[in-house]
Amino acid sequence: MTRITVTVDGDRYTDDIEPRMLLVQYLRESLGKVGTVIGCDTSNCGACTVHLDGRSVKSCNVLAVQADGRDVTTIEGLAQDGELHPMQRAFHENHALQCGFCTPGMIMQGIDILIDHPEPTEEQIRHGLEGNLCRCTGYHNIVKAVAAAAKAPNAAALSSSAAGA
């Protein structure tokens, strides 16, 4: 067992864990952060995408021990004081989700795209989302939502709270 201390969605956690434990397992099984989901076992689907020190990672591709001393933001930590993150609002307003299973990962990745491309083209959005699979929407409205979020009035606040940490 290895001891780690991780900040997740603003709260600090200390746990003894198996070294082989994946970050996504730690989030779901140890912390009950089940908003982050597992869609595959080959790092293809991106449903488990979270932010590690403000940048997107697939949490199935990171060991929990690698998050020691670092800052994780999940879909559950995006809304602040009951106020949706602009990317969350854009997904709602553009009907960018149907079953919603890929949505946490899509939203986290959408935010990450805007860090690199504050005014993204459609092509930049589509390439930025390439590691996240959706079976419901055909991506059409997800692409629209990311573009709309980039144009949101408070787009400057787009990177997750952890980005500035």
Added chain:
Amino acid sequence: MTTVDDRPSAEIGNRRLRKEDQRLITGRTKWTDNITLPGMVHLAMVRSPFAHARITSIDTSAAKEAANVIAVYTAADFPDGMGACANAWPITPEQVTPDHLPMVGERVACAGEIVAVVVARTAAQARDAAELVDVDYDVLPAVLDGLEAMKDEVLAHPDKGTNKSAFWKLDSAEAGTGGNVEEAIAAAREDGIVIKREYRQQRLIPAFMEPRSTVVDPTGEQVTMWTATQIPHILRFLIAATTGMPESKIRVIAPDVGGGFGGKLQTTPEEFITLAVARRLGKPAKYTETRSESLVSAHHGRDQYQKLTLSATKDGTVTGLKVELVANLGAYVAIVGGGVPVLGAWMFNAIYKFPAYQFNCQTVLTNTAWVDAYRGAGRPEATFGIERIMDELAAEVGVDPLAIREKNWIKHEEFPFTSVAGMTYDSGNYEAATARAKELFGYDELRAEQAARRESGDPVQLGIGVSTFTEMCGLAPSRVLGSLSYGAGGWESASIRMLPTGKVEVITGTSPHGQGHETAWSQIVADRLGVPFEDVEVLHGDTQVAYKGLDTYGSRSLVVGGEAVVRAADKVIEKAKAFAAHLLEANADDLEFSGGRFGVKGTDQGIGITDIALATFASHNYPEGLEPGIDADATFDPDDFSFPHGTHLCAMEVDTETGQTRMRKYVCVDDIGNVINPLIVEGQVHGGLVQGIAQALWEEAVYDENGTLVTGSFVDYTLPTAADTISFVTENTTSPSTTNTLGTKGVGEAGTIASTPAVVNSIVDALRPLGIHDIVMPCTPERVWKAIQSAGSHDGETTTEAQPHFDEAAPNNADPGSTGEGNAQ
């Protein structure tokens, strides 16, 4: 007394943002795998790596010794069984239907079949220990391919003596719905056009994003099962029917379900095993599949060989269509597995006025994953076949693909129209949808560009693909289903509870998993009862709450379940009217209901329906002879299906040097009757389109010669990404359905049904001058390139390799240069 007056004039037709979203975008979700219960144990399945083998021994001792393992069970530990995966639709009385048990003890019939289950304190420990279960197999010859299975040389189930499960036929002459197809073909051979084609519907995997998961809690008076399913009600019924448990002791809950596309309309071995283990141990138990397990063991879709013979006069007027299918059902006849290809019987004739028609379907068993409904279920396969061969007819006659369609389709003024397959199409306007699609597409301009590129010998050619589809949707009339030996009805149920505080609960027997029923049903009820959209709560997917229902598949929820909601609302109004008359001291005949309020004609007196709900809650003052309360239930059984249609146009650039294809534009104009929520409809169409496009371009479930699924993960089974796809142009024309009062038709499957042939037609259209008339799906760059290469090397003539048909010995391929008998003329 107050009335509700702060609502929009009409909710139906509004682009309402979805009620469902709030939880889903903030991660407050109830996926089955999120559920944790006190003392819960975790399951891991031990699956056969072999497609066909006899189990000679299973040694579970090492697994049982592993840390925190609670139990390891094989089929021998359940001598009374664990229930069964039932086939609910035997398509003929003689259908060969092998027993499908959740866990096998003697012989595995496909890779991925479960031979043991390990129970441990954590999922990781269960999986680790599953590796320690030592199973000895005696490998048997396996049959994998549908046409191979037809030969009956290697048997998927030797005890059955044949791989042929059932043969089903519809003949218009025998049914009295049309002429004799053989005579039509013979006549066309003398003086007309006969086109024969063979098409392959490759095997697909539904690949819903949420892997399947089941949690069973056996500790209550009712055993509760949460499961990622489209069919909680049917599952509950089949658990009772196959395990002997009293139905009243079973509660099934479909919590948040992450997509289905038909892939979750099965009752699964994993559900029965989790139930059996939880009951045996008396502890809550959870099983969640990995994606790799899902791909190998959740049911697959499509997998047909199609042989089509179309006859026409020389001017391209169709005179007959003969369809011969071989449908690979996999190792077992799944819940509606045999019936899925049969649904094509009413769809191959599509929107065209064939005077003579014959549909033949042979289903076969193989040692592969069982095949069942995948988005469209039988109709995409049929639509692909007919829309591909209509393009061939257009090429043969030498006219535009849209012109040959228009020449043969049902005219707007001919609706309702009884098809040669005996179905009555309720409404439609193919002319209007096509005209609008052409306009949005810039059809004439793109045709001009195509001609210019051909003229200049541009290495990047442009193809334009057409698909003018229709589908039957809304499973549906119970009497029709009965006549087809379907095991259940097609009705749907709804209840409306008028709460004393003015809120409204709507209980629906449908079971959404991404469609947005909560939003759409709220819109319907808000309009009907005159209550605010926000005050309507839609409950579903729990057999204790919605005790009666037939769930969600086949584009049935709105057209059947939505109509049940309408009827329940009308009953509420009717009941409330008597109370209104009593409370207003008026004659019921003098009341009119509008905007949520009963008013006395010619006066300003009135009472709101929510006030009546409160009054009946108190029940201090109500009419003699009536029960307090205005809640109502309704069950709706439609008289007929509804028939959406649409015109889809696809522009594709094909690089003749590399085989690379690039979609330039995709336009579709769908007529799905009246629309409740345009936002939701657009989303359904977008998602449907990409699934259909993916069949055309990327997806295929592939087994190696041993029956191992080589596309067994998302690395190999290529779901499209955002970077592979484009944004679409979607619009609607409106021909209200006449089979329900809302005038709605189904939309969930339309995009998938229509888009596959549009895409393949576009690629073939780009390459037709090279002599290419087919490319087998998925049309990968490699296949396109090979087709171009071999076409070029034969001076315009194509070869079998260029158009790799499925069986070199098949009649059409005996003479690869012949693209149809009509070509010889």
